[in-house]
Amino acid sequence: MIAFLIKRLMHAILVMFVISVLAFAIQDNLGDPVQQMVGQSVPESEREAIRERLGLNDPFLVQYVRFAKNAVQGDFGYSYFYREPALSVIARHLPATLELVFAATLIIVVFSVPIGVYSAIKPRSPISRLFMGVSIIGISIPVFLTAILLIQIFAIGVTVTLFPGTTGWGAWLNSFFSTQGNMPSFGRGYDLVNVAGNWDTNLATWNGLKHLVLPAVSLASIMLPLFIRLIRAEMMEVLQSEYVKYARAKGISMRRVYFVHALKNTMLPVITVGGVQIGTMVAYTILTETVFQWPGMGLMFLDAINHADIPLIVSYLMIVGVIFVVTNTIVDLIYGLVNPTVKLTGKPA
Amino acid sequence: MTLKKTVLASVIGAVFAGTTLMPLTAGAETLRIGYSADPETLDIHEQLSGGMLRFSHLSFDPLVRWTKDFDFEPRLATEWEQVDETTMRMTLREGVTFHSGNEFTAKDVVWTIERLKESPDYRAIFEPVASAEAVDDYTVEIVTAEPYPLLLNLATYIFPMDSEFYTGETDDGNDKTEIVKAGNSFASRNASGTGPFIITNRRQGVRVDFERFEDYWDTESEGNVSNIVLTPIAENASRVAALLSGGVDFIDAVPPNDLDRVRDADGVNLIEIDGTRIIGFQMNEERVEAFQDVRVRQAIDLAINQEGIADRLMRGFATPAGQFSPEGYSGHNPDLVPRYDLERAQELMAEAGYEDGFTIDMIAPNNRYVNDAQIAQAVANMLAQININVNLRTMPLAQYWPEYDTRESDMAMLGWHSDTEDTANFFQYLSFCIDTETGVGQYNYGNYCNEEIDALVTQADSETDLERRNEMLREAEAMLYEDVGFIMLHWQNLAYASAEGIDAEPVVNAIDFPYLGDLVINRSED
Numbered sequence: 001m002i003a004f005l006i007k008r009l010m011h012a013i014l015v016m017f018v019i020s021v022l023a024f025a026i027q028d029n030l031g032d033p034v035q036q037m038v039g040q041s042v043p044e045s046e047r048e049a050i051r052e053r054l055g056l057n058d059p060f061l062v063q064y065v066r067f068a069k070n071a072v073q074g075d076f077g078y079s080y081f082y083r084e085p086a087l088s089v090i091a092r093h094l095p096a097t098l099e100l101v102f103a104a105t106l107i108i109v110v111f112s113v114p115i116g117v118y119s120a121i122k123p124r125s126p127i128s129r130l131f132m133g134v135s136i137i138g139i140s141i142p143v144f145l146t147a148i149l150l151i152q153i154f155a156i157g158v159t160v161t162l163f164p165g166t167t168g169w170g171a172w173l174n175s176f177f178s179t180q181g182n183m184p185s186f187g188r189g190y191d192l193v194n195v196a197g198n199w200d201t202n203l204a205t206w207n208g209l210k211h212l213v214l215p216a217v218s219l220a221s222i223m224l225p226l227f228i229r230l231i232r233a234e235m236m237e238v239l240q241s242e243y244v245k246y247a248r249a250k251g252i253s254m255r256r257v258y259f260v261h262a263l264k265n266t267m268l269p270v271i272t273v274g275g276v277q278i279g280t281m282v283a284y285t286i287l288t289e290t291v292f293q294w295p296g297m298g299l300m301f302l303d304a305i306n307h308a309d310i311p312l313i314v315s316y317l318m319i320v321g322v323i324f325v326v327t328n329t330i331v332d333l334i335y336g337l338v339n340p341t342v343k344l345t346g347k348p349a
Numbered sequence: 350m351t352l353k354k355t356v357l358a359s360v361i362g363a364v365f366a367g368t369t370l371m372p373l374t375a376g377a378e379t380l381r382i383g384y385s386a387d388p389e390t391l392d393i394h395e396q397l398s399g400g401m402l403r404f405s406h407l408s409f410d411p412l413v414r415w416t417k418d419f420d421f422e423p424r425l426a427t428e429w430e431q432v433d434e435t436t437m438r439m440t441l442r443e444g445v446t447f448h449s450g451n452e453f454t455a456k457d458v459v460w461t462i463e464r465l466k467e468s469p470d471y472r473a474i475f476e477p478v479a480s481a482e483a484v485d486d487y488t489v490e491i492v493t494a495e496p497y498p499l500l501l502n503l504a505t506y507i508f509p510m511d512s513e514f515y516t517g518e519t520d521d522g523n524d525k526t527e528i529v530k531a532g533n534s535f536a537s538r539n540a541s542g543t544g545p546f547i548i549t550n551r552r553q554g555v556r557v558d559f560e561r562f563e564d565y566w567d568t569e570s571e572g573n574v575s576n577i578v579l580t581p582i583a584e585n586a587s588r589v590a591a592l593l594s595g596g597v598d599f600i601d602a603v604p605p606n607d608l609d610r611v612r613d614a615d616g617v618n619l620i621e622i623d624g625t626r627i628i629g630f631q632m633n634e635e636r637v638e639a640f641q642d643v644r645v646r647q648a649i650d651l652a653i654n655q656e657g658i659a660d661r662l663m664r665g666f667a668t669p670a671g672q673f674s675p676e677g678y679s680g681h682n683p684d685l686v687p688r689y690d691l692e693r694a695q696e697l698m699a700e701a702g703y704e705d706g707f708t709i710d711m712i713a714p715n716n717r718y719v720n721d722a723q724i725a726q727a728v729a730n731m732l733a734q735i736n737i738n739v740n741l742r743t744m745p746l747a748q749y750w751p752e753y754d755t756r757e758s759d760m761a762m763l764g765w766h767s768d769t770e771d772t773a774n775f776f777q778y779l780s781f782c783i784d785t786e787t788g789v790g791q792y793n794y795g796n797y798c799n800e801e802i803d804a805l806v807t808q809a810d811s812e813t814d815l816e817r818r819n820e821m822l823r824e825a826e827a828m829l830y831e832d833v834g835f836i837m838l839h840w841q842n843l844a845y846a847s848a849e850g851i852d853a854e855p856v857v858n859a860i861d862f863p864y865l866g867d868l869v870i871n872r873s874e875d
Contacts, residue, residue: 029748030747030748031745031746031747031748031750031751032747032750032751032754033531035747035750035751036747037396037530037531038396038397038469038470038530039396039397039398039470039768040765040766040792041397041473041474041768041778041791042397042469042470042473043473043788043791044785044788044791045788046469046470046472046473049469050469050530053530054531078531078532078533080531081389081531081553081554082553082554083390083531083532083533083537083553084533148586148590151587151590151594152590155590155594155596156590156593156594157594181594181595182594182595183594184594184596185587185590185591185594185596186383186580186582186587186590186591186596186597187555187556187580187596190578290583290584290587291584291586291587292587293580293581293582293583293584293587293591295552295554295555299554300554302583303554303583305747306583306745306746306747307747308747
């Protein structure tokens with residue numbers, strides 16, 4: 001176990017190193033940070049002086065070594081745009097993103113497991129078919145479109161005048177399909193509760209939760225259908241296996257067969273995919289956070305790109321690399337718990 | 350610390366832990382703003398940008414400010430007179446206090462002008478100013494090296510800072526006065542001005558809170574906004590949605606695609622203003638020999654349908670241009686209008702011997718100006734009709750400027766706003782013969798050079814008789830129109846939108862700095 005964790009730690013360091021080299025290598029293509037810091041009419045001589053002060057004129061290797069030296073001591077440089085150490089900028093934006101990912105994950109888990117299991121048990125029922133149909137649509141709609149639709153329907157409101165409003169039934173149908181809006185369409189709201197240090201939470205107040213709903217649903221929208229389909233497919237396969245047939249023949253209650261014996265084996269591949277997907281979700285937060293002006297890491301990263309804020313871009317990429325390593329490690333640990341035959345150290349069982 | 354606290358002597362008691370709900374007193378009006386960007390820093394001399402100037406008008410006051418019709422309105426300066434050719438004497442307003450409680454006097458103005466002359470962003474603009482001197486507590490004399498007609502234009506950039514507040518050393522031994530680009534200076538974290546609003550809480554990129562300054566001098570202003578919450582919302586669609594859903598009361602930069610939607614929506618008002626930013630193309634005469642022929646330049650100008658672009662592509666959200674300076678600027682020449690004529694363009698190409706045309710590269714940004722990439726595409730198609738084949742490359746802003754600076758393309762798109770709100774500035778940056786010593790022609794992409802025009806504009810710039818100066822600049826515009834030193838397209842309009850009851854129309858202007866101190870909110874009770 002300890003050997004495994006040490007190995008993963010080495011892994012993380014290697015990942016950070018490779019990312020930092022790559023990020024540094026492409027920095028010339030990210031744009032000119034000085035251009036973003038000065039007014040358009042500022043003469044070239046002033047720009048040159050700033051470039052010199054920031055050390056942007058030094059050769060690649062000199063810049064990299066200087067960065068690496070500081071990074072080893074935990075100093076990842078100074079964000080040009082936020083005028084703060086890059087790491088503390090990231091630390092400040094991290095909680096918002098984690099809460100968003102947490103809420104989306106919760107939505108995915110709560111809905112995908114029952115729906116997936118149900119449509120595996122009753123594949124021919126109309127409800128299952130409906131779920132499968134909707135999930136195909138869900139997979140195909142890009143996340144920003146989902147977000148904008150949600151904003152239109154639940155934040156701005158839609159007035160339907162499709163049916164004749166003069167008739168009773170028409171008016172009723174019109175109002176049935178119209179929505180009021182009223183859901184917040186941007187930001188985290190003003191009722192945040194400070195938990196500790198940098199961490200202000202949306203989860204403690206009603207208003208905070210309301211702000212979380214639309215972003216979390218749109219972030220979940222891309223993964224939820226995927227997991228429903230995955231769980232359904234795995235479950236159907238497991239239900240065909242010998243041990244399930246045996247359990248049924250033995251007369252164990254169906255509920256127990258489905259939810260204890262079959263589900264456990266269904267979850268193994270789901271956890272593997274899930275671990276990778278949570279990492280991917282961090283990437284999708286960039287889109288979601290932009291549309292909802294959610295002040296998390298995704299929005300911060302986009303700002304950093306727009307301002308060619310190279311220290312922040314490099315640090316963000318390295319931190320995301322670490323998040324991937326950490327989630328994979330956690331997935332492997334959980335895997336070991338669910339299926340004791342898996343050995344973490346990679347030796348044959 | 351999650352919050353950047355603005356430590357002000359007068360509001361030290363206001364402690365913000367975590368985030369707070371705004372306390373609302375009776376009759377107080379809170380304005381929730383969704384701007385496309387928030388101020389980059391609190392140091393108003395650190396960066397010359399639209400966001401910073403908007404902030405300057407909130408927490409500071411200029412000596413004079415522009416009215417909607419480009420006249421000067423007295424603010425901290427109440428009167429001014431030209432004493433001799435190079436000296437202007439300004440009388441300052443009495444009884445004005447800074448947010449810190451310090452009294453505003455002439456020494457603050459002198460101190461601010463001296464600091465402006467140290468700022469990398471403002472130094473060049475304040476080059477003409479030789480010195481400033483406090484005659485007494487409420488009189489200041491500004492001396493220019495040469496006779497300079499635009500001193501009042503510059504005075505709109507002088508937002509007196511609290512010299513006492515910004516003098517001394519911080520706890521860690523830094524000079525409070527220093528201007529540090531993208532650094533962590535005292536002035537970038539703390540502010541004390543005379544303006545209508547005090548910053549109480551700021552999280553960069555997330556939100557900025559303002560509270561009305563109780564001792565604000567302008568008691569005649571009808572403005573009744575007591576608190577402002579500014580949320581930067583960069584994404585156009587999200588900003589519009591935030592207004593339509595009632596999440597914010599006032600937004601800037603409504604995108605052309607959403608104009609109709611906002612216009613038709615209930616409970617929301619759209620405010621359109623003719624803007625002052627010229628959008629156009631520059632031809633690189635260094636790289637393409639044909640561009641040195643005035644007939645080819647004219648042909649290109651004639652082949653481009655400015656009206657069509659403004660009408661269809663911009664959906665009326667632009668004013669077609671035939672010159673640099675928009676209406677209202679001194680130097681605007683009403684005779685110079687777009688002159689689309691494809692047949693004549695083809696004839697000119699034939700006369701110049703380029704009947705079969707040629708192939709050029711073109712670059713344009715895709716996230717800087719309204720519909721920039723589409724405009725470039727349209728221009729490329731129009732040029733195809735006079736047999737100029739265009740290879741167009743568009744790129745995001747962060748990559749565009751470095752690419753532009755290399756000057757390795759044949760045509761490039763540029764938008765320009767005159768920092769002095771005056772015609773000469775356009776010429777000096779965009780069409781003057783390049784002179785690296787004086788810095789003129791810094792954005793003259795194509796190395797266009799017409800010494801006659803340059804001489805005329807230079808002469809105009811030391812002409813203190815404003816009517817004569819005006820004549821000269823009109824003449825310069827006409828000469829450039831004939832010689833086609835710059836392909837003019839249009840002035841990009843501005844659009845704000847506000848919720849019902851927010852009377853924003855009187856406080857917004859073509860310069861794009863809403864005077865929110867004077868904003869009146871009159872929400873109907875229901």
